[in-house]
Amino acid sequence: MSFFKKLKDRMFRSSDKIGEGLDALVSETEPAASTAEAPAPEAKPGLIGRLFGQGDEPRRVLDDAMLESLEEVLIAADMGVDTAARVTANIAEGRFGKRISTPELRRALADEVRRIMEPVARPLPLYTQKPQVVLVVGVNGSGKTTTIGKLASQFKAAGKSVVIAAGDTFRAAAVEQLQIWGTRAGVPVLTAPEGSDPASLAFDALTRAQETGADLLMIDTAGRLQNRADLMEELAKIIRVIRKKDPTAPHNTLLVLDATTGQNAVLQVEIFRKIADVSGLVMTKLDGTAKGGVLVSLADRFGLPIHAIGLGEQIDDLAPFDPEDFARALVGLED
Secondary structure: OOHHHHHHHHOHHHHHHHHHHHHHHHHOOOOOOOOOOOOOOOOOOOHHHHHOOHHHOOEEEOOHHHHHHHHHHHHHOOOOHHHHHHHHHHHHOOOOOOEEEHHHHHHHHHHHHHHHHHHHEOOOOOOOOOOEEEEEEOOOOOOHHHHHHHHHHHHHHOOOOEEEEOOOOOOHHHHHHHHHHHHHHOOOEEOOOOOOOHHHHHHHHHHHHHHHOOOEEEEEOOOOOOOHHHHHHHHHHHHHHHOOOOOOOOOEEEEEEEHHHOOHHHHHHHHHHHHOOOOEEEEEOHHHOOOOOHHHHHHHHHOOOEEEEEOOOOHHHEEEOOHHHHHHHHHOOOO
């Protein structure tokens, strides 16, 4: 199964929510026109239109009322107020006052989403620096640990040597999950006793990665936001300590976000950008939400690279972000 097909099948909550909203607002009864200004008769479809059934599509004039309804549909899909307003305004350009069908509206929306997403769709950069240190941050439950495991497994399959540091030393479950992925991928996972200093573990892991000539070192971190000061100090200490061995580290700081949290993901980006120098995003659990529009909001607001998206628990359920596929899946267009 292609990743697009999987994306479209699993994003049905988002695409159905948006698609149903578009269907509803196009088929919605238009306000009655005043007797002083009767609407012009609608042109009948030409021969080509009749041959392809274009004359049967419900159409509605794209007016202020319809644009307001469209904006509400996008906000309900968690695209965010500012982004929804911008997208709606762009769709209105050149179309305002004209009759539009649902398929035309879907295509216009997909084009706008793709336009926003294209500048941020960039794979995780790989450098000649050895080891390339990838610090992974995010709140607990975001899919951070699973993402590290999947990335490590994919890098290993691509011929890269990887070391994982199980730096969330406060959660035994996170360590165990990484160990399972490490065994599956044949990647060493360095651990420390529960409650140990994560910075010390990160230092030991970097030493190991340097000694073995590893291509990548991936460091998991704790994600407790209840006390941001503690988390900030913990991440700052990890960075200080690993820079004693490599002044250029970390080379990437990935923020893993859970799509099911909707607009709360925006707040997480704001917090983690203050705590760590976030260089890129990974969005997980797009298969479990009707709020896929939050990714559009994030791209529009922050412009951070989106390296990958996740749709499930299997290794191939994490793939590089493709703006065209995402846009079409989000609005329910066929491949």
